[in-house]
Amino acid sequence: MEMVKTEGLVFEYIRRNDEGEVESINRAVDNVDLRINKGDFIAILGHNGSGKSTLAKHINAILTPTEGSVWVGGINTREEEHLWDIRQNAGMVFQNPDNQIIGTVVEEDVGFGAENLGVPTEEIWERVEKSLKAVGMLEYRKHSPNKLSGGQKQRVAIAGIMAMKPQCIVLDEPTAMLDPMGRKEVIETVMELNKKEKVTVILITHYMEEVINADKVFVMDKGKVVMEGTPREIFKEVEQLKRYRLDVPQVTELSYELRKSGLKIPEGILTVDELVKAVCALKKE
């Protein structure tokens, strides 16, 4: 079954002047059809302003489409009476770790979403403990969020979403403000949740390295989905990606350059190991 489905999704930011007349229309998302299956790890790539964040906000029903429709777990986001079901079902992690932590103690913040859902007190504690354990932050439960590193803060934010027991997590550039270590921490946590807890993950990013392990990648440009496929299929098209102002992972770039200069290296190499094997194979020939 599909976790998230969009059909002809269009969203326009409309700027009005003081008299309420339309000054300019900016079409951020343009006719997008998506099908995301339950349990998948999906990555959405795109340069700044490609509309990927706007798309993400539709999945959590923070925005409603100008045209077309979005279904989350079979519910249309236009149905206002189900708004809170959708938000519970599709949790969202944002870019800035400081601006999404509400509690002054880690465990209180993790419990915030569950409190809002009206979960009984004892169950909140169980959920908090379980989700903190799932993101590996249990030992920090009594700490103040201000003293944590960026990566740790994002993991707390993810735990806060997990405590709401969603079927799907949307991460809107969760690593954009983190250092490389923090980035790795967050991505590993998300991948583990996807594998162990079977949560559907929709990762929005512009770091190519993070999408290598995704089941499916969508590339967006100017509001449209322009490429769709497995990471291997996507990264084959180095030149096309560059046209969308995206960089391929370093290893892929290197093998692409090597192939361009005449070496027999297969297309779509994603990891260092693969490249090493390919180069060794060349030597043997």
Added chain:
Amino acid sequence: MIRDITIGQYYPADSLIHKLDPRVKLVGTIVYIIALFVIDSYIGYLLAALALLAVIRLSKVPVKFILRGLKPIIAILLFTLVFNLLFTQGDPVFKAGIITITKQGIRLCITMAIRLVLLIIGSSLMTFTTTPNHLTDGLESLMGPLKKVKVPVHEISMMMSIALRFIPILMEETDKIMKAQTARGADFETGGLVKKAKGLIPLLVPLFVSAFRRANDLAMAMEARCYRGGEGRTKMKPLKYTGRDMVSYLVLAVFFAGIIVLNHVDLLMF
């Protein structure tokens, strides 16, 4: 430099007072303050001081730490005392030029000093032993009845706790902006009051812009986590009275009764 200011200082310790329900401590502080103004005799003050000393002992907060909290208000204290001493009408004890010191003035001066010192120690003891979160929880619960007259009690306490959470973040940001502006040649240190105030503009404008942006982000994150006001919300840490809270209320009642009785005893004696 800004980090030196601490608001709602909390002194972590494992004591009976720390474990008390925040509502007990809030009510206790209010009752204590009222008592200080009701007291009409030196014996009453003695009782109040002893009671406070006992609570300090129980709270395990070092006396030194508490006295340090008094430092910033010494100036205000002296100011009040001098004024009370010099400008109270009554029977003169000492006269020199335009300065007259009266018996009533001395008495008022002493009682005022005791009152202020006890009041400040008493109320700061509450913040020393209660986490800000507990405090807002306690306030929300105590103000609960006001919901009936449409006071947004839950919203107020939510705003308070969010404000507390963002104080350190905004301070850090202020520091950062200050450094960035200093690097661009801004001067925050020299000049008169007007010049200094003007110098703050390049600090405050970006700070406000960023605070609004943060507020916007936070509101979105809260909505994304299904926040929809206090209706239908459960609590992760609900407040519950235990035996020791009840005992504390009892002790408080006895203390207040004692103060009132002492007032009358004093009147009979003199």
